[in-house]
Amino acid sequence: MGKRLQCGLALAILVGLQGCATPARVDSMRVSGTPSQRIAPSPFRGNLSIGEVIGGKETNPLWTSQVGSAQFERALEASLGDLGLLAPRQGGQFVLNSALEKMEQPLLGVSFTVTSTVHYAITERATGKRLLDKSLTTPYTAEFSDALLGVERLRLANEGAIRENISRFIKELEGLNPAPAN
Numbered sequence: 001m002g003k004r005l006q007c008g009l010a011l012a013i014l015v016g017l018q019g020c021a022t023p024a025r026v027d028s029m030r031v032s033g034t035p036s037q038r039i040a041p042s043p044f045r046g047n048l049s050i051g052e053v054i055g056g057k058e059t060n061p062l063w064t065s066q067v068g069s070a071q072f073e074r075a076l077e078a079s080l081g082d083l084g085l086l087a088p089r090q091g092g093q094f095v096l097n098s099a100l101e102k103m104e105q106p107l108l109g110v111s112f113t114v115t116s117t118v119h120y121a122i123t124e125r126a127t128g129k130r131l132l133d134k135s136l137t138t139p140y141t142a143e144f145s146d147a148l149l150g151v152e153r154l155r156l157a158n159e160g161a162i163r164e165n166i167s168r169f170i171k172e173l174e175g176l177n178p179a180p181a182n
Helices: 003-018 035-039 069-082 150-174
Strands: 048-054 094-104 112-124 130-142
Touching (some): 048 069, 094 150, 130 150
Antiparallel strands (some): 112 130
16 A cells, blocks of 8 residues: 555544534533522522523534534523523513633643633613623533543533533622612
C-alpha cells in the first residue's frame, strides 16, 4: 500500500471514530434542585415567567456540539418548573430574560472544560424595576472516562456548563428578596 493511501485510510478512520456532533440535550442541562429548594419560601414561587432567551448556537453535525437558544430555554423552564418557581402561562409578577453570552470550548484534548457565561435579568412586570442584572460564568469538565469520543465529551461538557450555570442562577434567586410593591 502506498504512503498516500495509508495516510488517507488513517484519516478516514479518525474521522469515522470522531463521529457527528449532536446538540446539547435538555434533560442533561436541567437542574432538579434539592428538596429544601423545592419547599423553601420565595417571592418567586409560581411567580417567575420566562421572557426572551437568546444567544445560543445551533449544532452543525460536521463541526462541534453547541447549545441552541431553544434547548437552553427548555432547560431553564424545566429547572424553574421543577422548583415551583415558574408562573403558569407567562402570567408571573416577574419576568426573566436571559442571554447565552459565551461558550468557551476547547478544540482538542483528553478532558474538555467548557465555560458558559449567561446574562440573567429579572424585571418586576408591574413597575419595570430591575431586580437582577447579572452575568454568571461557570465551567464544567468532561473527562475521558465520561465518553470515548471527543464529540460526546464536548456535548457532555456543554451540558454540564449550562447545568452549573442554571444551578448558580437558582442560588442567586435564593438570596434575592424583592421589596413588596406599594
